[in-house]
Amino acid sequence: MTRSFDAIICGAGITGVAAAHYLAKAGLTKILLLDERPPLSFTSDRSTECYRNWWPDPVMLALMNRSIDLMEDLANESGNVFRMNRRGYLYITAEESKIPALIERSKRTSNLGAGQLRVHTADSSSYQPAHPEGFANQPTGADLFLGSEIIQKHFPYVSNRAAAALHVRRAGWLSAQQLGMYLLETARRFGVRFESERVTEVDVANGRVNGVRLRSGEFINSPIFIAAPGPFLKEVGGMLGLDLPVFTELHLRAAIKDSLGVVARDAPLLIWDDAQTLPWEKDEREVLAADPEAHWLTETFPAGVHTRPEGAGESQMILILWDFKTRAVDPLWPPTFDEQYPEIALRGLATMLPRMKEYFTKMPRPQLDGGCYTRTLENRPLIGPMGVDGAYIIGAVSGYGIMSACGAGDLLAAHIIGKSLPAYAPTFELARYKSAEYLREIEAMGDTGQL
Numbered sequence: 442m443t444r445s446f447d448a449i450i451c452g453a454g455i456t457g458v459a460a461a462h463y464l465a466k467a468g469l470t471k472i473l474l475l476d477e478r479p480p481l482s483f484t485s486d487r488s489t490e491c492y493r494n495w496w497p498d499p500v501m502l503a504l505m506n507r508s509i510d511l512m513e514d515l516a517n518e519s520g521n522v523f524r525m526n527r528r529g530y531l532y533i534t535a536e537e538s539k540i541p542a543l544i545e546r547s548k549r550t551s552n553l554g555a556g557q558l559r560v561h562t563a564d565s566s567s568y569q570p571a572h573p574e575g576f577a578n579q580p581t582g583a584d585l586f587l588g589s590e591i592i593q594k595h596f597p598y599v600s601n602r603a604a605a606a607l608h609v610r611r612a613g614w615l616s617a618q619q620l621g622m623y624l625l626e627t628a629r630r631f632g633v634r635f636e637s638e639r640v641t642e643v644d645v646a647n648g649r650v651n652g653v654r655l656r657s658g659e660f661i662n663s664p665i666f667i668a669a670p671g672p673f674l675k676e677v678g679g680m681l682g683l684d685l686p687v688f689t690e691l692h693l694r695a696a697i698k699d700s701l702g703v704v705a706r707d708a709p710l711l712i713w714d715d716a717q718t719l720p721w722e723k724d725e726r727e728v729l730a731a732d733p734e735a736h737w738l739t740e741t742f743p744a745g746v747h748t749r750p751e752g753a754g755e756s757q758m759i760l761i762l763w764d765f766k767t768r769a770v771d772p773l774w775p776p777t778f779d780e781q782y783p784e785i786a787l788r789g790l791a792t793m794l795p796r797m798k799e800y801f802t803k804m805p806r807p808q809l810d811g812g813c814y815t816r817t818l819e820n821r822p823l824i825g826p827m828g829v830d831g832a833y834i835i836g837a838v839s840g841y842g843i844m845s846a847c848g849a850g851d852l853l854a855a856h857i858i859g860k861s862l863p864a865y866a867p868t869f870e871l872a873r874y875k876s877a878e879y880l881r882e883i884e885a886m887g888d889t890g891q892l
Contacts, residue, residue: 447471448665448857449653451640451677453480455621455842456835457669459850462624465631467854472632473661475653477639481621484671484812484842487694489749489762491710492844493530493612495583497546499553500865501821505841506554507863508848509611513576515623515847516615523619524753527576529709530609533592533793535602536715540587543605547585556582556611563590570595573707576613584608598705600795608709614749617843624847643680643832650831665857668827668834672772672813681829686817686874687837691770693811694762695783696751700805703796704750704759712747713793720791720798738785746789761786772813783807814839819883824849825856825870833857834871 447469450457453476461474474480494509496502516525534543544560551558561568561584569580586592586606593601625635642654643666652662668677678685704711718741721729729735746763750756763786770776784804791797816839817823823837835853838845852869855862873879 443660443662445652445662446473446634447663448473448667449640449661449663450474450667450669451653452476452669452671452673452836453478453625453635454483454669454671455481455617455624455846456671456838456849457667458621458625458628459846460667460669460835460853461633461850462628463847463850463854464857465628465633467858467860469854469858470632472628472634473663474628474633474635475638475640475655476635477637477656479637480625480635481618484814487810487812488617488692488840488843489614489694489710489747489760490617490843491530491612491614491749493609494581495530495550495555495609495612497550497553498821500868502550502553502555503863503865504822504848504852504869505844507851508845511847511851512615512620515620516576519623521575522623523616524574525576525615525620526572526574526613527579527610528571528573528613528707528749530612530712531596531599531709532607532609532712532714533599533603534605534714535600537604539715540605543607544585547583547607551582555609556580558583558585560585560587561591562587565591568595571608571610571613571707571709579610581611583610596705596708598703598708598794598796599711600793603793612710614710615843620843620846624850640677640680643677645681645829645832648830650829664831666832667853667857668832669836671836672815674815674823674834674836678827678834681827681832683827683829685823685834685871687815687823688769689772689813689815690767690839691776691811692762692764692767692814692840693778693782693809694760695786696758696760696808697783697787697800697805698757699750699759700757701796701799702757703794703799704748706750706756708750710747710749711793712745713789714744715792716741716744717746717789717792718742719785719788721788742789746786746793748790748794761790763789765789770813772815776811776813778809778811780809783809814842816840819886822849822869823871824852825866825872827871
């Protein structure tokens, strides 16, 4: 006897689980969630696990504000089982020439709906430091520090070369695994079923989804198919005859034991916002420069090296991330890791956190992992109909999957059950690529997208 479900979701990463949760919460409870791997195991927890509402793109900002609202609701109803905090993001620059543009961008983002911008100089006393835990009764918006003196006062571990720092306040981090499991367990209580299986075919007849065939050979009826396969979006889109406009990148992260306490345990996410060259000794630099295969280590590296404390209690772990050599890859598991990555990233951190240099002679043993992130060219997500009746997509959330998952799942549920859609919904639909005007807008963005 052929089984039937109201909806089938292909992929049990954070976006697939969120889609199941919000669909079930909306009343569509006969849902089958399929993934050949355990839930939340491929990429979902291999990031900083951070969130922010500070986006220069108004539609992304609106999606993130909605998603953070939903995460805060979940934290309140669960007793904050996933340890959501609001320590914020601290973007730091040593280049005084960048300050006017930083002020202008910050004002613009604030005015888009990210919250009040507060400016602090050496004689300011109104700054409210972040609480290490929780998110209630804490500021939103952002605090902009101008001058080394005020930055050193509140963040003494940061380089005294820092000329300005922007502390984004409706931001922080959480346990992605615990958030995902809470979403999944709640969905299961509503009736969602998870099975470990691989979808090999999506059956379409007369332009409409009929169901899916599994690797086992079983055919399952369903009028709704949701593609949420994370890095495998391209492959799953092909099952519907679609060439999705996405590609996949490998993003790495390292964790080390910060036994010297270079990163304060109550620190926010720390981000160095300037390009830099790595701090080598003179003789090291000469040797590297003379080696054709290692010469690149003496060249200019991009901005964006970042770190944060990891773990509670007596933990001394920190996470280090820096996409200094991102490239498109096939979504293979396990991915191939660059064993040089931890040392390079740690050296990059030393520009922002000078005491990191104390680790150069004896680097802590790193834990290296990472995941395959799938994105569109302009790095906006894909959420909504796929152009085949009954087929929907949720994904391409590279770099912001954790923070956007609840908002994306909620938006997808609205598409499927016919609720009124927010104003930003069309910007995330696949159909946007049929607009010549939108394609011109993408071209103007350049290849780094709106981030």
